[in-house]
Amino acid sequence: MATPLPAGLTAGTYVIDASHSTAGFTVRHAGISKVRGSIAISSGTITVGEDLESSSVSVELDAASVNTGDANRDGHLKSADFWNAEERPTWSFTSTSVKGDGDDFVVTGDLTINGVTKTVELETEFSGTAKDPFGNDRAGFEAQLEISRADFGLTWNAALETGGFLVGDKVKIGLDISAIKQA
Template identity: 65%
Template structure:
């Protein structure tokens, strides 16, 4: 497959100050809670044949932030992420397929809470630029939906009106600005 326009083969390392990972989950069946998880590191090894490229990422579950210290503490507890035992989330790509001119599905192994599952990460390559410091940057946006129960995140509370407090489905999104090595 042809390389996306502007991208060149080589290793790109995430600029963690310009890279973010977030999640969205339904709360009480009627609203959404959004949060972020710090990206510790990520790299994209872009191959001459783009579909042979590799992606790795590590996130710090201890830094989960939903804007509520009480909720963040609960998410860090054994009820959810159990950060004392499983402080990091990881993603390691296993294959890439094209789904459009700048759109791809990056299949990979996602580990959350010590449980690893194969997931399809839908990714859009959003372009390249040279920053004022001479760094060549490449940007990507990705999104996937997981079942939190599949990762052992089963805590919940029944609602008086029916349903549960926390939805099983969680949307995860990531925006990466990476610098060419």
């Protein structure tokens, strides 16, 4: 049975507005604190079908745009020690299914980071719709997931004198998306 769309969301193609959308991450540092950062969304399309199951998402992110607030750390993250942004400048996500009910749903798909593709699930919430001052119909979404750095070949680390490692394996990723419906 087809799952109806959340109230207010209409079928159509929506283009992600990169200037009003964010992709952020959080990872443990030295086991005692968290480092937060962001990566720019280059492009993306959300195709809303007549029901949730016939909907899909495709997004690309710019690996070289990483920003943690520290230029040295950002340079290290872009290097071959981490995601080698020069050779692999694009991260991508392509959905394979959308399931749920109401304003909450799960978008399952293939996430590619550092040239490695893994199936992930994004816990997603529909934030609503609005008409902006320029006459655009917008839809908002928030999504979260947690990945293992090791699953994507991101294994660089340094042992700590007190035990443990400098960089945690688990990375929390959060997306805040504003998308504009195309005519």
